[in-house]
Structure formats: C-alpha cells, structure tokens
Amino acid sequence: MKPALFSKILDDRSLESAIDLTGELGYDGIEIQASEPHLPPDTSHERAERIRNRLDEVGLSVPCLATYTGYYDQLTDSEAEAELETLEQYAALAEILDCELVRHKPGGPPLRDATDDDFERAAGYVRRAADVAAEYGRTIGIEIHAGRLVETADSTMELLDLIDRQNVGVIHDAGNMCIVDAEYGRASIERLADALVHVHVKDLQRVDDPTLPDAFETETNRGEESFQFRPLGEGDVDHLPLFTALVEAGYDGYLTDECSVTPDGEDGDIDVARRELEALERTIERARSAAD
Template sequence: MRVGYHTITWGGVVGDPVGVTSVKDLYYRVNGPMDRAIAEIASLGYEGIEMFDGNVADFAGRPQELVSLLESAGVQLVGVYTGGNFIYDEILPEELSRVTRAAELASRFGASSLVVGGGARRASGTRGEDYKRLAAALDKVNDIAQAHGLEACYHPHLSTIVESPEELDLLMPITRIGFCPDTAHLAAGGGNPAELIRRYPDRVRHVHLKDARLSPLEFLPLGAGEVDFVAVLDALVETGYDGWLIVELDSYDGDPREAAAQSKTYLDRLLATIGPAVTHPTNGDAP
C-alpha cells in the first residue's frame, strides 16, 4: 500500500455552472491552484495525488504543464474522481461521454484508478428500479475504465442513494464495478468502515481515508474525528489490499497544507505499526 492525498481542499469543490444547461460538461472542480496543491502535497512526503475530472480537464490542451508539475514534485497522479446521476435514461449518454473523457485524461496522465460517485435521489423519492439503473450505468463505467487501462471503483457518498450499509448491499451484488470505501462517508451513513471492507474484500480497488465528527457532521484531519483507523487498516491488511490509500478532507476552513500535515503525521504513526505492507516515506519538509 502507498499513500497519497486529494487536492480537494486547495480551494474547495465546485461544479461547473455550464452543467446546468449542458450535462456533458458538468465536471467536478477544485476552485484553487493545482500547482500549489501538488507541490505542497509532495512536500509532506505523500507519493501520489488524486484530482477531480474538471481539474485534469483543465490541462487537456496543455498536457506537458501537468506532467511537469508532477515530475517536478516527484509525485504521480493516482486517480481521477468523476460522477453522475446515473439513473435517468435520457441524460445517461451525456454523463457517460463525460466519464469517457475523464478516463481518457486519467489514462493519458498515468493514473490507475477512475473513482466514481453518484446515484441521484429523486425529489419524489427513490424508486426500487433506481438501484438497477445505477448498477447498469456503473457496469458501463467499468467497461469504459477497462478500455482505458484503469480500475473503476464506486464511492458511496452522502446525498446519493448509496449512503447506508443497507443501500450499499442493494447495489454491490448487481454491479461489476469495484468498491472505494470512504471511511468518513461510510461512518456518516451509519456503517462501520472496517466491517464493510471485510464484507466486500474482493471488490476494494481504491481507498479514501477520511475522518469526521459525526454529529453534527464535520470533516476533519485524520485522528481528529471518530473514525477507527486502526480497525480500518487491520481490515485492509487482513483482506490483502495492496493498492493506494488516498487521504482526503472534503472541506476545511484552515490552511490545507497544515491539515494534510496533521493527517500525514497521524497516519505515519499508525503505518509504522503495520510494517512492510505499507510504504510511508517521510520528507525533510514535513513536520
């Protein structure tokens, strides 16, 4: 296992306004400087980064700029995060077009994972067939990812139709896509992250390590919230997971580098107890 960090807190996540009238262009985006994010993440000793599809798309016309930023920092692009409603037949081709674009760019810049969230909650309430629609769409996403040499994984997320363990259990048996457990979202949805990792050991393709206080919900650096990361890491080692651990913080009011450093210090202490299953290099600039 290797450790990376998501660029989300360097500006906070937004959606493209053009998506209100053009679904195919509705990318996620961090509204902040990616050059600073990449450099600061690398300075703390993280080996990789994850970015949103919109931020990677910003470099589509100037690819060497992103390549140079990654090479200069000494980190690699690990994953690209995208998403969609995935339950509405009429707009699904538009959403899959955007997913395909994200996969093309992820592959071009050397990523290994396509991380996908989604499954809209209808204003009128979730219908039973919505899980079948979501599963079928995710199978198409999985095929798109494989065609571009990527591993696709589904990220359960608050505000979607897959928040709780019961909802996850409705989806996973009817789709082929991998599983990206996000520790904070699973806990906030009423689940035990370690138990859910053990429930789907052969489906875990990518991991988001995230902490939170659950009531009222507040996302926090690792070690500052309620998630039991000792249990999570034990479950990952027990199931033989050997992929990336991506530390993430959905929102943060303070300095994003300080939050990333706090998480790195906490995680390094835990990883030191595991041994060779996890690589956790340090950096002279890290606190």
C-alpha cells in the same frame, strides 16, 4: 499502504502548485479533483501530458481521478447520456495521466428509500460507464457514500453484482459510512474482498449545532442530523481497526486523505495537509504494529 492527498485540499492553488506541494510534504500520491480549478473535463490532452511530466518530476502517482460524473437518479435519460460523454473525456485524461481508477457516482436515493428499479437503473448506466472506461484500459471506482444506494459494503456489493463488469471496484470511505452507522472496519474489508480498489480517509463527528465551523446537516435513518468535519484522529471515525484489517488483508494501495477542515491563514491549507499526513502515518504504523 501509501498516503495520498486529495488535491481539493489545495484548491485555491493551481494543480501544478498542488502537485509540487504534495510532493514536498512527503505524500506518495495525489488524487486529482476532476473539476475547476484543477482538471475540468475539457482539459486539453497537451496540458494533461504536461501534468503527467510534472508528476514524474515530483515523483507522485495519481491513484484516482475524482470525477463528479454520474448521479443517475437526478438525471433524465438525455442528461445521463451527457454524463457518459463527460466520463469518456475523463477516461482519456486518466490514460494520459497513467491513472488506473476513475471515480464515478451511481447516485441515490438513500438506501432506506431505494427500490429494485433504482438499483437496476443505476447498474445499467454504470455498466455502460464501465464499458466506456474499458476502451481506455481504466477501472470505474464507486465510492461508498451516505445518502446513496451505496451506503454500506453490502449495498455496494449488491450493485456491483448487478453491474457485472470486471473493471468496476469499490472505494472504501469510513467517514461516509460512519454517518449512516454502517460497519466500516474489519467486516467491511472482508465483505468487499477483491472488489476493494481504493480507500478514502477523513474524520468527522456528530454535533448538536449545525452552525459550527465545517458543520453540515444530512438526513439519516435517525432523522435530520448534524456533523462536523474534524482533523484526522479528532472525530468519531476510528480508522485504526480499518487500517489494521487492510494490513492483514495485504492491501498495498493508496489511502487518500480528504480532510474538509477549513484552513486558517494564508498557508493554512499546507498546514492542514502536513498535519493530516502526520496523523495518517501514525495510524498506519500503529496498524502495522497491531497486525504483527
């Protein structure tokens, strides 16, 4: 398993600077935030080629292009068509960047409110997105996410079955699953099986005070709840059983750290990225030992 950094952690810097720093810190990959300031959809192919060259010089791969395309429950049909056009721009950029996976979001509503029609509409559009991505040899990655149709491993697999495309896979996210009390350890890895194409890593915890730093509120099955982003290993998300299951399953892909803790000071973002890598590597080693 290889550690990667989400470039959003360094989003006060240019993408080129973020690439350099990520390599210097010792990560194996960088997941690029597909929006300003790092990679908006109108990024020229010439700039994408320069970015690819920079990645090669630093020795980094791009395991996933983290686009914010999709969210079909919130869109009219004409707006959804526009999202597919934007996705095609990103698929072309992903090809230049030698990035296999393009994140695409089917949207909601939350699973507790979802109907068969919601699943069918989302599946229809993601099926078309997959066909667009296939023209560029890319794979669509659906991230398991709270407040969406894909809150759990089961609901995500239900949607994948409806989409029925070989180039659609699942991005596991234990932090998002923890929010909705979904199982995110061994059973989730067994359920996803070969559909698992990538893993996101972040830590958070339930709190009583939504005004705490890095806290947010969201509706869950328990009602309105507050959560606070935390450094890896300091929240409620126990990644060790997950990583152990990944080792045992033979997963050799990337683990992208998505820490959302606000950095402190001028170079606080670098401190966050360094600390997260250390915690990530410790947990990977513990998982390997546990799996032996």
